[in-house]
Amino acid sequence: MSVIELREVVKRYEVGSETVEALKGVDFYANRGEMVAVIGPSGSGKSTMLNMMGLLDTPTEGQVLHRGQDVSDLTEDELTEERRTGIGFVFQEFHLLPTLTAVENVELPSMWDTTVDRHDRAVELLKRVGLGERLEHNSTQLSGGQRQRVAIARALINEPHIVLADEPTGNLDRETGRAILEEFTRLKDEEDVAIVAVTHDNQLRDYADRAVSLIDGRIQ
Amino acid sequence: MARRGILWRLPSWMMAWRNFKRNRVRSALAALGIVIGVIAIASLGMVGAAIQYSTTENLGSLTNQVTVTPGQDNPNGGLSETTVRDLEQIAVDESVVPQKSSRTVLTGNGNETRVTVTGVTRASALYSAIEGDLPDRLRSGALVGSAVADDIGLDVGDPVVFDGASYRIRGIVEAEGFGGPGGGGRTLVLPVSALPNQQDYSTVTVVAEDGAGAEAFADRAEATLNSRRDVVSVTTNEDILENIQTFTSTLNIALLGIGSISLIVASVAILNIMLMSTIERRGEIGVLRAVGIRRREVLLMILSEAALLGLVGGGFGALVSLGIGLGINELLFGEPMLVFTWNSARYLVYGFGFGFGASLVSGLYPAWKAANDPPVEALRG
Numbered sequence: 001m002s003v004i005e006l007r008e009v010v011k012r013y014e015v016g017s018e019t020v021e022a023l024k025g026v027d028f029y030a031n032r033g034e035m036v037a038v039i040g041p042s043g044s045g046k047s048t049m050l051n052m053m054g055l056l057d058t059p060t061e062g063q064v065l066h067r068g069q070d071v072s073d074l075t076e077d078e079l080t081e082e083r084r085t086g087i088g089f090v091f092q093e094f095h096l097l098p099t100l101t102a103v104e105n106v107e108l109p110s111m112w113d114t115t116v117d118r119h120d121r122a123v124e125l126l127k128r129v130g131l132g133e134r135l136e137h138n139s140t141q142l143s144g145g146q147r148q149r150v151a152i153a154r155a156l157i158n159e160p161h162i163v164l165a166d167e168p169t170g171n172l173d174r175e176t177g178r179a180i181l182e183e184f185t186r187l188k189d190e191e192d193v194a195i196v197a198v199t200h201d202n203q204l205r206d207y208a209d210r211a212v213s214l215i216d217g218r219i220q
Numbered sequence: 221m222a223r224r225g226i227l228w229r230l231p232s233w234m235m236a237w238r239n240f241k242r243n244r245v246r247s248a249l250a251a252l253g254i255v256i257g258v259i260a261i262a263s264l265g266m267v268g269a270a271i272q273y274s275t276t277e278n279l280g281s282l283t284n285q286v287t288v289t290p291g292q293d294n295p296n297g298g299l300s301e302t303t304v305r306d307l308e309q310i311a312v313d314e315s316v317v318p319q320k321s322s323r324t325v326l327t328g329n330g331n332e333t334r335v336t337v338t339g340v341t342r343a344s345a346l347y348s349a350i351e352g353d354l355p356d357r358l359r360s361g362a363l364v365g366s367a368v369a370d371d372i373g374l375d376v377g378d379p380v381v382f383d384g385a386s387y388r389i390r391g392i393v394e395a396e397g398f399g400g401p402g403g404g405g406r407t408l409v410l411p412v413s414a415l416p417n418q419q420d421y422s423t424v425t426v427v428a429e430d431g432a433g434a435e436a437f438a439d440r441a442e443a444t445l446n447s448r449r450d451v452v453s454v455t456t457n458e459d460i461l462e463n464i465q466t467f468t469s470t471l472n473i474a475l476l477g478i479g480s481i482s483l484i485v486a487s488v489a490i491l492n493i494m495l496m497s498t499i500e501r502r503g504e505i506g507v508l509r510a511v512g513i514r515r516r517e518v519l520l521m522i523l524s525e526a527a528l529l530g531l532v533g534g535g536f537g538a539l540v541s542l543g544i545g546l547g548i549n550e551l552l553f554g555e556p557m558l559v560f561t562w563n564s565a566r567y568l569v570y571g572f573g574f575g576f577g578a579s580l581v582s583g584l585y586p587a588w589k590a591a592n593d594p595p596v597e598a599l600r601g
Contacts, residue, residue: 056510056596077514084512091599095507099238109511111231154511 001068002029003161003194004053009062011048022048024217025062030194032161035184037197037204040214046198047166049214053196054087054164055079067161084109088155088193092167094147096139096154102126103135106153118157125153128190129183145176152183156191163188165197174203181207232517236524239497240532250493251533257483258537258575259544264479265567266545266559268472270552273563275464283431283461286314286438288424291450298420303445303452307424310440314428315345318421320412324382328372335368335408337382339415343393345427347409352376352391362387363409366394382414431458480574486533487578494526494586505590506598519591526583527576534575538568 006028013020022045030036040046051057052064055071064071066086074082096105104111106122126135129149139147148168155163165184169177185207188195197204198214205211213220240247288307290298304318320339325332340346343358350366353376362380369375369392379386387410395407426441428434438454445452498505508518545559545568558564 051596054510056594056599080509080512080514083510087512089507089510091507095503095599097504097507099235099242108508109513111235112513112517114229158512 002031002065003067004196005029005063005065005068006049006052006059007063007065009049009052009059009064011045011052011057012060022217023052023059026214026217026219028053028212028219030162030196032192032194033188034210035188035195035197035208037199037208037211038214039199039202039204039211041200044214045217046200046214050164050166050196050198053162054089055083084113085158086160086162088158088160088163090148090151090155090163090165090168092170094139094144094151094171096147096150098138098140101136101138102131102142102150105139105150106157108154109158122153122157125156126150128187129153143176144172145179148172148176148180149183152180152187156187156193159191160193162194162196165195165199167199167201168197169199169201169203177201177203232520232524233528235521236528239501239525240528243497246493246497247529247532250490251529251536253486253489254483254530254533254575254579255537255540257479257486257578258534258571259541260482261476261479261574262538262541262567262571263544263548264475265472265570266541266548266564268468268475269564269567270548270558271471272465272468273558274552275468279457279461279464283457284428284434285457286426286428286434286441287455288426288441289422289453289455290420291446291453293449294451296420298418298422299424299452300420304421304424306445307426307441310444311426311437314426314433314437315342317342317345317425317427318412319346319423319425320415320418320420321422322415322418324408326368326372326374326380326408328374331372333368333371333406335365335406337408337410337415339410339412339418341412343409346425347393347395349391349393352389354391354393358409358411359413360387360411361390363391363393364389365407365409366392367406368408380408382408382410385414387414431456431461434458479571483574483578486575487582490526490529490579490582491585494522494583495589497525498522498586498590502590502593502598503601505593506595506601509593509595510599515591519587522587522590523580523583526579526587529583530576530579533579534572537575538572541568541571 006026009023009026010021011023013022026049038046038049048057052059058072066082071079071082097108100108103122103126106125107118110116110118123135126132129152131146131149134142134146139150142150169180172180181204184195187193197208288299299318304316308316317340322337323334324337325334341357343363344354344356347354347363354363364374364380374380374389376389376391378389380389393409426437428437434456435458438456441452441454505518542559545564546556549558549564550556
């Protein structure tokens, strides 16, 4: 069973008096232990598609299924809970909190959950991405590549079934980008997680198990 | 291995504290507004309390007196020896001071002045001496009020003439409390024997331990003497005291009102600062929501920041106000520790409470706004 599935997903926005159709009936799926690249130029609807998969936005038509369950009837709080326990996010701009140390940033998604203490896992994840010496560093003291590694560790902290990456190499030089992608391919097996990366960077094809092209709101 | 500190059990407070430290100048300025507001409320409240305290202190000697005068149905238009004896029997610890009164004109220093003449034996219960001597029982000589003495240039040892007889002045006096028998300083106090033509007493003043004692005595006198007819009229100064207390309370409310304005200004400043700070951090809050932090938790986090500003501002404000209160009480009464009486200290508690409350209220809208921002929108920054 696919951990994530989009069925005939359509997304329309009202921009002024105009209606923009960002996604025009997208079918998509990803399985555990698989890295899928969604490649397309800017404006092709990549981010919209990622927001649908990440439960940050709802489709106008069609269905989004997480672990086989349709999420369209979930309340805002249930969606939040699903994001916290089942989905990891990696953003182009890293989006670490500057007031927190590296290890605190990794713990962030579980911070308000008093029933679990993820500190040990946060430390272990940071060691696995090569930041064992940088645990207490503030995020502003880290390089771009290091920040993205912290973000990857944060995405994995709650043992999600899927990690969604939005242009994960977009703000990194080519070599650092390659290192990050190698990290992804290693972790998808270790953590048995589906990784979906949306990008315009063709380099990702070399690392992905599967690549699909999104052009003008349609999977080609 | 580093473990989570105690603060991690209170994540909202931990995050709020980090954000407080993130822009110290801004946080400090926001808290300063609350500090000033709390100082305004607490200090003005304590000034009011000091005014109340000083009026009660000064009026204490007025309120413990009961004045007994002839009632409507009194047959002789005066208080007889029998009535005085009845009053003495009702009295437990109270001093019963019967007085006769008359009027005369005194001359001296080229001035002429009208004075009240009070014939009384236990003068010491009603007056206090400024100069000279004030005997427990006035059998000979005279006492004169300070205002009269000033007007016509009388001094201890000088003679005064009343009703053809001459009396040597033994002391310059002032009435206890204000008003009192003989209208403050415009009185000539003589032994009762100086007014032999008056059979009855015009007034009996009863001096009790305190205001409550005076009230109790008045009730007993009414019940005993006026059971059938209005033989005597019994008045206490409770009404006057009540009026004065109402005035000081009104004054206090006005002072607190002025203080509250500065607190309102401070809370608007906090609202503004919190709103700006949440707008600046919109992207961060979007990340929090994206990684699964609930709306309620974001709300709590921002409210904690407002609460922290209120705690810091209110705490500092209360401390500074305490210092001001110590100063006020030292200056006015020479007793700085009076600030710790509940009447005064409660304004520190109120000031802190209002400061804290105002911050919290100011945080509500920014917190609600941040918590309900759709994560997709917020992530765009």
